[in-house]
Every structure is written in structure tokens, then in C-alpha cells.
Amino acid sequence: MKIALASDHGGFRLKNIIKNYLDELGIEYVDFGTYSEESVDYPDYALKAAESIMKGETDRGIFICGTGIGISIAANKVPGIRAALCYNIYAAEMSRRHNNANVLALGGRVIGDELAKSIVKTWLETPFDGGRHERRIRKIAEIEKTFISEQEK
Template sequence: MKVALACDHGGFRLKEVIKSYLEELGVEYVDYGTYSEDSVDYPDFAYKAAKAIVEGEADRGIFICGTGIGISIAANKVKGIRAALCYNIYAAEMSRRHNNANVLCLGGRVLGEELAKAIVKVWLETPFDGGRHERRVNKISQIEENECGG
């Protein structure tokens, strides 16, 4: 699995922690920035990393801004992205099991490092359940097709 990482200045410190953690887990990643705590606009980095996922350059993504809200909104504007903002382990698990989320969004200013790592681990390891959930995810994709065009 290859993970696309993206953040703004508010998520930079946590992204660096997550990078080290991914290395510990043996998970390959590509860092799409930002690369410092200098103020930047999260949509720029969310878009770049989200495009990498939909174009097959990465399998999933972990995106981080101050709260995780803005970067999740931006990521979800890219056709084919299902970004889930998760503040706890249960939400991370369900975002994979029921929603087949391909992007995990985290809040760098609201999560402690250990909880963030636990969320990442569960999110990376949890499969999509399929079944009735696949039908629902397909309906989301159909809405996307209808509203955004093919």
C-alpha cells in the first residue's frame, strides 16, 4: 500500500509524526506537502494528493490540517475521493468498514500524537465490509456522477 500525505501549516507537525509512524509500520508514502509551518492554503495540498490517489499514484491518503475539517471538505471535492474526518478509533474503523474511505483526515491541533497513531493504524488495517455497504457507496458514486459529470 502507498499512502499520499498532505497537510497545511496547522497539520505539519502531526504529519511529521505520522510519517515516522508509517516508516515504523513499513508503509510506503509520498509526501505532497506542505514542508514547513509557514502559512499555506490547505486546498492546494489536498487537491494535489487527492489527484494522485484517483490517478493511481497512491492507494489511500492521510490529510491533516488544524481541525481536519477544511482539508476534508477540499478533498471531497475531487471525484473519486471519499475523505473521512476521524477523531476517534471507532470512526476510523467504520469509515473503512462501511464507507470504504480512501482518505483519512485528521486535526493536527485537536488530536494527541498517540491517539492519531492509533487512528491511523486501525484505518490502515481495516478492510471494507462490502455487502449492503457497497450498495450505499455505489449510490454516493452515482450522486457524484450526476452532479459532477462523467
Template sequence: MKIAIGSDHGGYELKEVIKALLSDEGIEYMDLGPENEESVDYPVYGQKVAEAVAGGQAERGIAICGTGVGISIAVNKIPGIRGSLCTNEYMAEMTRRHNDSNVLVLGGRVLGTELAKAIVKKWLYTEFEGGRHQRRLDEITAIEEKYNQ
């Protein structure tokens, strides 16, 4: 699995922690920036992560800003992206099992490091259940197609 990861300045510190976790887990990643904590705009980095996933350069993505809200909105503007802001392990599990989330969104200023790492691990290793959930994803895709013509 290859993960695209990016943040704004508010998520930079947590991004570095998550990169170390991915390395420890033997998971390949591509860091899409930024390279430091200088102020940057979250839509730019949310778009980079989402486009890497939608374009097939990465299987999944992780996007981080201060609260997770702004970058969550940004990633979900890209067709085919199912970005999910998660604040606990249960949300991470269910967004993979039921929603086949392909971008995990985290808030660097609202999550402790250990909780964030636990959320990432749960999200990484939970599989999509399919079945009735696939029908619902197909309905979401139909909505995207309606408005992206």
C-alpha cells in the same frame, strides 16, 4: 500499500509524526507537502492528496489541517474520493468497514499524538466489508456522476 500524505501548516507537525509511523510500519508514502510550518492554504494540499489517490499514484491518502474540517471539504471535491474526518479509533474503523474511506483526515491542533497514531493504525489495517455497504457506495458514485457531467 502506498499512502499520499499532505497537510497545511496547522497539520505539519502531526504529518511528520504520521510519516514516522508509516515508516515504522513499513508502509510506503509520498509526502506532497508542505516542507515546513510556514503558512499555506489547505485546499492546495487537500487537492494534491486527493488527486494522487483518484489518479492511482497512491492507494489511499492522509490529509491534515488544524481541525481537519477545511481539508476534509477540499478532498471530497475530487470525484472518487471518500475522505473521512476521524477523531477516534471507532470512527476510523467504521469509515473503512462501511464507507471504504480512501482518504483519512485528521486535525493536527485537536488530536494528541498518541490518539492520532492509533487512529491511523486502525484505519490502515481495517478492511472494507462490501456487501450492503457497496450498494451505498454505488449510490454515492451515482450522485458524483450526476453533478460531474
């Protein structure tokens, strides 16, 4: 599994902690930035990393901004991305089991480092349940297709 990492300045510190944790777990990643705590715009980094998932260059992503809200909204604009903002372990588990989330969004200014690592571990290890949930994922994809088709007209 190869993970796309992205953050803005508000998520930079936690992203570095997550990078070290992924190294400990032996999980490969690509860091799409940002690379400092200098103020930047989270949509720029969410887009780069989400596109890598959409193109199959990476398998999943972990995106971090101050609250996780903005970067998850930006990521979810990319077709095929299902970004889930998780502040606890249960949400991380269910985002994988029921929603097959391919992006985990975290708030670097709202959760502690150890909780973030536990959320990441759970999210990485939890499989998608499929079944009735697959039907719902297909319906989400159909919504995306509808609006993409409308924009092309």
C-alpha cells in the same frame, strides 16, 4: 500500499509524526506537502494528494490540517474521494468498514500524537465490509457523476 500524505501548516507537525510512524510500520508514502509551518492554503495540498489517489498513483491518503475539517471538505470535492474526518478509533474503523474511506482526515491541533497513531493504525488495518455498504458507495459515485455531468452541460 502507498499512502498520499498532505497537510497545511496546522497539520505539518502531526504529519511528520505520522510519517515516522509509517516508516516504523514499513508503509510507503508520498508527501505532497506542505514542508514547513509557514501559512499555506490547505485546498492546494488536498488537491495534489487527492488527484494522486484518483489517478491510482497512490492507494489511500492521510490529510491533516488544524481541525481536519477544511482539508476533508477540499478532498471530498475530487471525484472518487471519500475522506473521513476521524477523532477516535471507532470512527476510523467504521469509515473503512462501512464507507471504504480512501482518505483519513486528522486535526493536528485537536488530537494527541498517540491517539493519532492509533487512529492511523486502525484505519490502515481495517478492511471494507462490502455487502450492503457497496450499494451505498455506488450511490455516492452516482451523485458525483450527476453533478459532473451537469457541469459539463
